[in-house]
Amino acid sequence: MPKVLISDKLSPAAVEIFRARGLETDFKPGLSAEELLDIVADYDGLAIRSATKVTKEVLAKAKNLKVVGRAGIGVDNVDTAAATSAGVVVMNTPFGNAITTAEHAIAMMFALARQIPAADRSTQDGKWEKSKFMGVELTGKRLGLIGCGNIGAIVAERARGLKMRVAAYDPYLSDDRAAQLGVTKVELDELFAEADIITLHTPLTDATRNIIDAGAIQKMKAGVRIINCARGGLVDEVALRGALETGHVAGAAFDVFVEEPAKENVLFGAPNFIATPHLGASTTEAQEKVALQVAEQMSDYLLTGAVTNAVNMPSVTAEEAPLLKPYMKLAENLGAFTGQVIGSAIKSVAIEFEGQAAEINPAPVVAAALSGLLKPTLASVNMVSAPVEAQARGIAVTTIKHDRPCDYQTMLRVTVETGERTRSMAGTLFAGTLPRLVDVQGIAIEAEFGDHMLYVRNYDKPGFIGSLGSALGDAGVNIATFHLGRREEGGEAVALVEVDSAVGEDLLAKVKALPNVARVDALKF
Ligand SMILES: NC(=O)C1=CN([C@@H]2O[C@H](COP(=O)(O)OP(=O)(O)OC[C@H]3O[C@@H](n4cnc5c(N)ncnc54)[C@H](O)[C@@H]3O)[C@@H](O)[C@H]2O)C=CC1
Ligand SMILES: O=C(O)CCC(=O)C(=O)O
Numbered sequence: 001m002p003k004v005l006i007s008d009k010l011s012p013a014a015v016e017i018f019r020a021r022g023l024e025t026d027f028k029p030g031l032s033a034e035e036l037l038d039i040v041a042d043y044d045g046l047a048i049r050s051a052t053k054v055t056k057e058v059l060a061k062a063k064n065l066k067v068v069g070r071a072g073i074g075v076d077n078v079d080t081a082a083a084t085s086a087g088v089v090v091m092n093t094p095f096g097n098a099i100t101t102a103e104h105a106i107a108m109m110f111a112l113a114r115q116i117p118a119a120d121r122s123t124q125d126g127k128w129e130k131s132k133f134m135g136v137e138l139t140g141k142r143l144g145l146i147g148c149g150n151i152g153a154i155v156a157e158r159a160r161g162l163k164m165r166v167a168a169y170d171p172y173l174s175d176d177r178a179a180q181l182g183v184t185k186v187e188l189d190e191l192f193a194e195a196d197i198i199t200l201h202t203p204l205t206d207a208t209r210n211i212i213d214a215g216a217i218q219k220m221k222a223g224v225r226i227i228n229c230a231r232g233g234l235v236d237e238v239a240l241r242g243a244l245e246t247g248h249v250a251g252a253a254f255d256v257f258v259e260e261p262a263k264e265n266v267l268f269g270a271p272n273f274i275a276t277p278h279l280g281a282s283t284t285e286a287q288e289k290v291a292l293q294v295a296e297q298m299s300d301y302l303l304t305g306a307v308t309n310a311v312n313m314p315s316v317t318a319e320e321a322p323l324l325k326p327y328m329k330l331a332e333n334l335g336a337f338t339g340q341v342i343g344s345a346i347k348s349v350a351i352e353f354e355g356q357a358a359e360i361n362p363a364p365v366v367a368a369a370l371s372g373l374l375k376p377t378l379a380s381v382n383m384v385s386a387p388v389e390a391q392a393r394g395i396a397v398t399t400i401k402h403d404r405p406c407d408y409q410t411m412l413r414v415t416v417e418t419g420e421r422t423r424s425m426a427g428t429l430f431a432g433t434l435p436r437l438v439d440v441q442g443i444a445i446e447a448e449f450g451d452h453m454l455y456v457r458n459y460d461k462p463g464f465i466g467s468l469g470s471a472l473g474d475a476g477v478n479i480a481t482f483h484l485g486r487r488e489e490g491g492e493a494v495a496l497v498e499v500d501s502a503v504g505e506d507l508l509a510k511v512k513a514l515p516n517v518a519r520v521d522a523l524k525f
């Protein structure tokens with residue numbers, strides 16, 4: 001049974017789900033980086049929140065790891081590129097904590113507008129400073145959202161309920177979605193110039209890092225308030241401190257910081273600055289939801305191959321997983337066959353889907369074909385890493401679905417070009433689940449994929465089968481199955497021989513030297 005480690009403070013609901021699904025589960029929140037390095041090799045799955053850092057070093061040690069599940073949205077604490085190269089699926093739960101985080105942003109907005117934290121401190125200190133804490137009303141104010149995805153959209157809806165005027169800067173927000181949300185789409189400078197309150201809801205990327213810097217602050221209205229419940233690094237903290245000191249920014253409320261945990265920060269103690277310790281997602285309800293979701297998703301993947309909310313792999317639903325499994329095996333075998341005979345750098349790969357195959361979700365099947373194709377040169381490649389490995393090698397990948405009569409109920413074809421030669425193999429599923437090769441370079445054949453096979457290109461002349469059988473028999477190699485195909489009588493032919501043991505170089509040379517043999521390859525599947 002697969003084994004899962006929970007290394008952060010997830011709701012106990014996650015442990016219950018993993019165990020109920022039959023997975024061995026260790027709940028060790030608060031593991032240090034060193035402790036994680038020591039034990040991670042034992043696990044197939046790693047469930048985390050934001051404290052665990054899944055670094056290159058962790059992934060290098062995690063020899064059995066198949067999936068990292070983030071109970072939350074941001075996966076900044078996972079080296080996703082390294083996980084992909086290591087063939088580890090990285091999943092998150094993109095919706096489970098969105099409402100809660102949006103509510104935190106709204107809470108921060110009220111806290112800023114009415115200076116609630118400072119008024120609370122002063123009142124409990126016995127000062128009763130009624131005139132010091134004059135607030136601002138939110139009704140009618142302009143709220144500027146930077147980022148209007150899951151969380152931004154919920155903030156927009158809530159803010160409209162508060163009778164605020166909401167504008168959003170988000171290059172990927174469609175006009176229809178903006179209209180549906182009742183949000184005005186604006187450019188960034190317009191948002192800076194117009195907004196009374198600005199709230200950030202984007203991931204931290206090269207494009208969003210310091211999206212609010214000193215220059216941006218200068219473009220804002222005097223008296224603007226800024227909320228960041230998204231990611232530290234979206235706002236230049238030093239520039240903001242300066243603007244809070246001068247009063248150009250009337251207040252700021254941050255849940256996230258450049259360095260976390262933020263035990264010290266340049267913003268701490270600034271006028272009208274409110275801080276929370278990355279609490280955006282911290283409600284019982286959200287934590288229960290993300291824990292349940294991540295545990296279900298990880299269990300599905302480890303037990304059935306279903307992929308949900310992966311950030312580095314196409315989705316495979318629980319219903320699709322059993323249907324796609326034989327197609328992925330067939331595609332991997334066709335890719336592996338082609339990869340073992342191609343012999344030079346690959347320029348392009350086309351994966352064609354015909355008959356019933358044209359109806360299936362192609363992305364995981366393409367990933368499986370690429371994994372098989374690259375395996376002869378990249379031992380540790382798998383479906384997760386194969387697409388990026390192909391891209392890194394400049395291999396053009398095309399997916400083609402045919403809507404035309406097909407000789408088989410269902411068929412996949414993998415065609416690989418190197419510039420010098422083209423190799424093309426097709427296969428079907430016998431009885432709906434059993435991969436069968438049906439075409440090698442345009443020559444019809446019908447063969448299973450055995451563990452060890454000999455692929456012989458020969459000329460269709462009398463005596464060939466006998467001489468091949470004798471060569472194998474003399475070497476003590478038992479033939480399991482034997483399949484023949486030919487282009488025309490006396491012409492180019494193919495023999496695919498499944499053997500019970502690996503064929504060594506000596507025997508390959510002997511077969512190659514037989515009359516009418518053009519080439520021979522030993523294949524492994
Ligand atoms: N404080 C906390 O505890 C939590 C923080 N978060 C963070 O909140 C942020 C938003 O999360 P979601 O709304 O779920 O993400 P999302 O992916 O649904 O939305 C992000 C939006 O940002 C937009 N965007 C991307 N690049 C942009 C750019 N250069 N300029 C403007 N907009 C851009 C995207 O088009 C998208 O609409 C993320 O950084 C996430 O990690 C999420 C949950 C809890
Ligand atoms: O798990 C947490 O407390 C942080 C949540 C978060 O930042 C996220 O989901 O992106």
